[in-house]
Amino acid sequence: MTDLKGALIGCGFFAVNQMHGWRDAEGARIVAICDRDPERLKAVGDAFGIQRRYTSAEDLFADGGFDFVDIATTVGSHRGLVEMAARHGVATICQKPIAPTMEDAKAMVSACAKSGVAFMVHENFRWQSPIRAVKAAIDSGAIGEVFWGRVSFRSGYDVFSGQPYLATGKRFIIEDLGIHALDVARYIFGDATAVTARTRRVNPAIAGEDVATMLLDHDGGITSLVDCSYATKLPIEPFPETLMEVDGSKGTLRLTQGYHLAVHSKGATKLTNVEPPALSWASPPWHNIQESVALIQQHWIEALRAGREPDTSGRDNLETFALVEASYLSAAEGRTVSLAEVL
Ligand code: NAD
Ligand code: 89Y
Known part of the structure; x- marks a missing residue:
């Protein structure tokens, strides 16, 4: 071909x-x-x-x-x-x-x-292999029915030197990075119906918010917390790792810093290293994101050839973008915002 x-x-x-x-x-x-x-x-x-x-x-x-x-x-x-x-x-x-x-x-x-x-949004974080590993563990049934989750991205990494425009926009972390975490929450826990958000700017040298906390009500009754920060100075810088916690009726799952996945079920804990491979052109710590670029591109090729809608089609991505809009509205007005208000 x-x-x-x-x-x-x-x-x-x-x-x-x-x-x-x-x-x-x-x-x-x-x-x-x-x-x-x-x-x-x-x-x-x-x-x-x-x-x-x-x-x-x-x-x-x-x-x-x-x-x-x-x-x-x-x-x-x-x-x-x-x-x-x-x-x-x-x-x-x-x-x-x-x-x-x-x-x-x-x-x-x-x-x-x-x-x-065909129209696909390059929404690549859900293609990161640690996130795929979380999804596979949940789909295996090991932790039972999921009732709560957390998607967390907290870092003090200087993203402004490579992407100076991030320091100047009225909107920053939700639109730039939180959008990925919100998409991961949709991918793992299903579509959301409402959001309650709080934002804050800690770094005085930038125009937008660099800390955001979002509480999501999902269609199937799951509650999730999506939190992100570029003002968090940790002893070991985790950029660009997305960490996850998921509680289910039969067990729990934790994706912790260093790409460690722990699935606890039936009284036993299975530990797996889910660090993505560094491709030949990778530049750590970006290798996690870089691998997901290659994976989403391969998905696009397959979808286009098969005439199938890509997973992160424009249509699908409206739901993720609605979470961004709803989060900003919720933070501005100090109230819970239904996704129907912004879609
Ligand atoms: P950038 O400013 O470094 O690069 C953008 C380039 O586009 C510039 O060279 C500019 O000259 C060019 N450009 C702008 N408008 C154009 C036009 N109309 N015609 C031709 N060229 C034009 O920006 P970046 O940091 O590379 O970010 C680009 C996009 O990638 C952003 O939307 C950003 O959010 C996204 N991004 C995604 C990820 C991810 O993991 N998915 C990571 C970083 C950035
Ligand atoms: O632009 C952002 C993205 O999409 O992933 C990380 C990033 O480069 C900085 O927040």
């Missing part, structure tokens, strides 16, 4: 991981790249040997010659670029967060649906 051909827009900080992932992927390759910054375009083009280079997305789509586009720009450009791809009938992947507002996010999903093109 011939490889799917892809184009990547946005050759910045994170796109390098995506380019590595595509280089290793089976069944797809990147044939063209685009960035409005000529220096970034050259750096990525030279590093990955891509000859077709564009500083304008319009020109890229006008020339065509690819089956899908991978949009790795920051949030402000997502809607315009996804709608452009839909107009050209090109299947689309877009980085998280899908959009700055729910109105934009819905318009993007609708544009792709109207054009009949």
Whole structure:
């Protein structure tokens, strides 16, 4: 079977991981790249040997010659670029967060649906192998019926040096990182119906909130706590590990720092090391995230070939983005917000 051909827009900080992932992927390759910054375009083009280079997305789509586009720009450009791809009938992947507002996010999903093109949000944390291991342990029935859970990401890592824009936005941790933890909560515990959130800014040098705590009511009656912080200085820095606690009717599960998974059931505890492999191009401590980039890309290739909706399709991601919107609204108004209010 011939490889799917892809184009990547946005050759910045994170796109390098995506380019590595595509280089290793089976069944797809990147044939063209685009960035409005000529220096970034050259750096990525030279590093990955891509000859077709564009500083304008319009020109890229006008020339065509690819089956899908991978949009790795920051949030402000997502809607315009996804709608452009839909107009050209090109299947689309877009980085998280899908959009700055729910109105934009819905318009993007609708544009792709109207054009009949596949649309996936690059929501990769649920593809991390430790998170997959948690899901597999729950699905095995070992801890029985789940009634409570926690998804926790607490760190003091300096994310601002690599991603300076994170320090300047009115919104920070929920939109940037909490969005992943909220998606993991949906993936593990099911869709949520309501959120109660509290936020706080500890670091005076940034504009947005760097601490958030969210209480979720899930459809099936599970209660979960999703908490994230970039103001937490621990003796051993855990970035970028997502930790989990799950209580079930027959046992418990704990994913603790250092990628240790403990499943306690029937009076015995099974300990497993679920550290993801460091791929050849990995740069620890990012290897956890980097592996999930490769896995979500492989999922996209399989879904596109099979004509199946990807797990983190735009449609699915509206539910995750609704949790972001509901969390900000809840924190601003000091009340519980029903997801129906923001969807
Ligand atoms: P960045 O600012 O380093 O890179 C973005 C690039 O896009 C820049 O080079 C910019 O010139 C280019 N660009 C912007 N608008 C464009 C347009 N209209 N046409 C062509 N080029 C354009 O940003 P980043 O840190 O690489 O983040 C990109 C996205 O990736 C963000 O949405 C961020 O949230 C996301 N991200 C995801 C993960 C993850 O694990 N999924 C991790 C980090 C960042
Ligand atoms: O942008 C963020 C993401 O998606 O994963 C980690 C990150 O790079 C910094 O919070």
